[in-house]
Amino acid sequence: MAIDWATVEHVARLARLALTDEERERFVGQLGRILEYCARLDAISIEGVPATSHVLPIVNVLREDLPAPCLSRDEVLAAAPAHEQGFFKVPRVLEAE
């Protein structure tokens, strides 16, 4: 399966990556080769094999509804690139209007 310039641009945008033309060209080639490799699986007959999203024979791993200790705010904000008044500070995002 071939991958085109526009698809790479779309995926880059969703990941908020700014690619140069040279990088985009390179990823068109690399991603295309990865998809071609995966396409070899199409040759295998999967008749009667159910779609598998989890390979472990384990279900229902649950925890009881008990509050546990949290991190201290100093620890939390130590990982923040910027903070203000106890909040994480991020480039302004607009909601709605």
Next chain:
Amino acid sequence: MERSEPMDPTGAGGGTREVVIGIEIHVQLLTASKMFCGCPTEFGAPPNTLVCPVCLGLPGSLPVLNRRAVELGLRTAVALGCRVHSRSRFHRKNYYYPDLAKNYQISQYQYAGHPPLATGGVLEIQVGGRPWRVAIRRVHLEEDTARLVHPAGTGGAASSLVDYNRSGVPLMEIVTEPDLRSPGEAREFLNALRRLLQFAEVSSCRMEEGTLRCDANLSLQPPGGPPGVRTEVKNMNSVRAVERALAFEAVRQHEVLARGEVVVQETRHWDERRGVTFASRSKEEAEDYRYFPEPDLVPLDVDGAWVAAIREALPELPAARRDRLIATFGLAAYDADLITATPAMAKFFEETVTLGPHPKVVANWLSGAVAAYLNEHGVEIDQIALTPARLSALLLLVDEGTVSGRTAKDVLVEMIAHDQEPEAVVEARGLQQISDEATLRVVVDKVIADHPGPAAEIRAGKVRALPFLVGQVMRATGGRANPEAANRLLKERLS
């Protein structure tokens, strides 16, 4: 089931097209900890104090599903008559926005072979006094997002602030089929669903606190024609706002079509102050959430025994509660409806009755004076300083003749306003009923002297003027005279 008449939902006579509404609600589940970690869910804590590596999405952390959240989801599914799926999974909804530190929300997406927790239920509501069944499309579990603050002013204009306390709090999403035909039906549906979830002890469902949020979509369908283009309306903070926003949107779409234009499929926001919906800025690209199964969570299997146990432990739902109150205490339908409007009111009623007062008297007070107070102040019964013990004590004072029924209503308001026992209010304000004849006779004589005309009529046998004089006695005593005694003494004096 047929409707008696086509609804004109807008009240604007907006043409022959039928309004078609579907509702999507999110409720916060009544858990002590978050969906996938042990951080507490309490409201109003200082920012970023209820977070841990899991809800911050730090590398190496792993989510573990909250059993209680699953149980509350199952309880809802059972209460709505849904089919619970024997296996459901969680999925990642990927998007780039700072309200989730992981850059994805864990939710339950629905596609072939991957059903959500439950599908295909029904909630019956009343439309014009008749039952109307609203189909429930699905019920699923997901996590809430962080709270974003956008400081105003030049200093803060370049940045937004994020509080991750709410991130990871358990949410349940309930989606209806497009079965509602007017904004009024949407209101009825929301009220009925809220009541059900409150009685089932699944969620507090307080829209003003954000524990119940509602999005609605609306389209106009020509008779027998294909469905119209729908718009989604968001940002309504009360049931009343949902009704108003939908009424506005129905009229707006009618007007668009009447101008020969087409309705654009879009998300619109409700502006409460201006009373209008407006289109959000359209996104630069189409939504592309790239859902895929959450590899960090194993499938959730629910067998028949688990569902049976949930059904067994289901709290009494509003309709059953109402019927029981009518059967057990002989309440009128109107009173029973009002008392089962909220679980807090129903509980208050039953607790008061166990303390001795006659059930019908309690019902009268709750649906009368107490309901009036709650409406006037916009509060619920569990938010005021009235307890079953205090109401019961007040009713005893009336029963004993210590205060008149009329005075008792003033005492009630004072009790609530000053957080006091009824006896203390009566004592402090000297509101005891006057039954002492010597005292009353002085008042009666003065009323007769002040109103010679009516007094003469009564002496002449025209008793029609008697209530007027009784009223004057009540007035002269600030409502404290025992009305029966006043009546009798006036007759004695004027015979």
